[in-house]
Amino acid sequence: MLPLSVDALTQRSDTVVRGKVKATESRFTPDGKRVYTVVTLEVSEAWKGNPGSTLEIQVPGGSLDGIDQKVMGAPSFEVGEDAVVFLRRLGTSRKVSSIVGMAQGKLSVQVDSAGNELAVQQLSGLELVEPGTLKPVESPLREPVPVGKLQAKVRAVRP
Numbered sequence: 001m002l003p004l005s006v007d008a009l010t011q012r013s014d015t016v017v018r019g020k021v022k023a024t025e026s027r028f029t030p031d032g033k034r035v036y037t038v039v040t041l042e043v044s045e046a047w048k049g050n051p052g053s054t055l056e057i058q059v060p061g062g063s064l065d066g067i068d069q070k071v072m073g074a075p076s077f078e079v080g081e082d083a084v085v086f087l088r089r090l091g092t093s094r095k096v097s098s099i100v101g102m103a104q105g106k107l108s109v110q111v112d113s114a115g116n117e118l119a120v121q122q123l124s125g126l127e128l129v130e131p132g133t134l135k136p137v138e139s140p141l142r143e144p145v146p147v148g149k150l151q152a153k154v155r156a157v158r159p
Contacts, residue, residue: 001073003128004101005140006150010157012100013086015049017041018109018147021081022054026062035069037062038096039077041085047154049087056096057087073126075099075106082109084119084150102126104139109147118144 010016019041026037039057061071077083086105087097099105103126107119121141130137 001102001104001126001128002131003137003139004104006153007157009086009100009105010048010154011159012088013048013105014089015051015055015087015097016047016084016154017043017049017051017055017087018045018047018082018084018151019043019055021077021079021083024062024077024079026064028064034060035062035064035067036060037077041083044082045151047084047151048157051087055087057085058090058096058098070125073102073123075103075122076124077106083107084109084147104128104141107141107145107150110144112144117147119147119150120144 021039022042023040024037026035037059039059041055043051043053060074061069084107086100088100090096090098103123107121110118110120112118121139123139128137128139
């Protein structure tokens with residue numbers, strides 16, 4: 001996948017929020033051939049868009065009825081996790097979104113030993129490549145970013 005900067009993630013998103021994961025529920029696709037997970041996120045801050053107090057995020061993969069389906073590069077979520085997500089609505093639904101850029105569009109909020117909140121990208125299973133050459137490259141967000149600095153960058157992006 002091509003690497004996406006904060007500007008690119010923001011421009012491709014309808015909504016950018018920080019929130020806490022309240023629930024995850026795996027389901028089968030209508031044809032019964034694949035598993036996906038619906039993540040319910042309680043919004044604490046809206047950085048772009050007007051999402052309301054909760055959002056549902058559809059993520060490929062999950063575990064259901066003894067079937068584990070992994071999608072390389074898809075983000076994972078844990079109940080109770082504090083995260084920043086870059087979202088695009090699915091179809092005409094205002095309630096269900098998907099993550100922009102696979103795992104690139106989800107950053108976990110962690111607190112360091114000094115009490116600073118940092119946004120950390122976890123790209124497990126996602127290989128980023130340079131356009132044209134397809135040589136592996138690092139993510140523009142390979143280092144933890146102070147949450148306030150990330151928020152300012154998102155809010156500074158013009159459509």
